[in-house]
Amino acid sequence: GDSVTQTEGPVTLSEGTSLTVNCSYETKQYPTLFWYVQYPGEGPQLLFKVPKANEKGSSRGFEATYNKEATSFHLQKASVQESDSAVYYCALSEWGGSGNKLIFGTGTLLSVKP
Amino acid sequence: GALVYQYPRRTICKSGTSMRMECQAVGFQATSVAWYRQSPQKTFELIALSTVNSAIKYEQNFTQEKFPISHPNLSFSSMTVLNAYLEDRGLYLCGARDLQNSDYTFGSGTRLLVI
Numbered sequence: 553g554d555s556v557t558q559t560e561g562p563v564t565l566s567e568g569t570s571l572t573v574n575c576s577y578e579t580k581q582y583p584t585l586f587w588y589v590q591y592p593g594e595g596p597q598l599l600f601k602v603p604k605a606n607e608k609g610s611s612r613g614f615e616a617t618y619n620k621e622a623t624s625f626h627l628q629k630a631s632v633q634e635s636d637s638a639v640y641y642c643a644l645s646e647w648g649g650s651g652n653k654l655i656f657g658t659g660t661l662l663s664v665k666p
Numbered sequence: 667g668a669l670v671y672q673y674p675r676r677t678i679c680k681s682g683t684s685m686r687m688e689c690q691a692v693g694f695q696a697t698s699v700a701w702y703r704q705s706p707q708k709t710f711e712l713i714a715l716s717t718v719n720s721a722i723k724y725e726q727n728f729t730q731e732k733f734p735i736s737h738p739n740l741s742f743s744s745m746t747v748l749n750a751y752l753e754d755r756g757l758y759l760c761g762a763r764d765l766q767n768s769d770y771t772f773g774s775g776t777r778l779l780v781i
Contacts, residue, residue, distance in 0.1 A: 641709070
């Protein structure tokens with residue numbers, strides 16, 4: 553079945569350093585790819601999504617490119633801030649019948665030190 | 667904006683008893699509702715997907731007999747964990763979307779502790 557694999561955390565960085573969280577996916581379909589962010593005590597919030605291969609999504613300085621050939625969707629940010637500390641989930645959606653199903657990766661806990 | 671509220675936020679139930687949790691969509695029509703469980707040290711597992719006027723579709727390892735879901739209108743859904751045991755503990759998330767918006771809006775979850 554469809555699956556998403558991402559960098560196993562936790563990832564600890566200092567403010568101002570760069571971030572890469574790897575994400576790979578498996579599917580026989582043509583999914584939309586997502587990055588979600590979850591802060592403590594809250595549900596996951598959509599960071600951005602990319603519906604088409606070879607396109608890039610971005611938000612709040614984070615970006616990822618939908619690489620169909622490599623089946624990857626790595627999250628990057630050039631300079632992280634303490635407020636970026638959260639759990640990041642890569643996800644894909646597949647369409648089926650009357651609704652769509654969102655499949656999440658295992659999540660990567662990011663901790664940014666001042 | 668689109669918001670999803672879940673309640674209770676946290677709950678404790680005795681082993682073998684049942685627990686009902688609710689999900690309220692505000693600001694949009696919750697045509698589809700997805701219920702997920704996040705067990706300790708695991709990611710979000712989809713329990714079932716409910717679409718108004720369609721049958722509720724349960725994922726493998728989850729059944730209606732264990733997790734009955736109600737989705738009576740475009741703003742509300744509930745799910746019950748029947749006969750809860752230790753392996754049912756975790757964070758239960760409700761995500762809702764409407765026909766115009768392909769993205770789910772998630773609530774903050776109901777954290778279930780079984781003792």
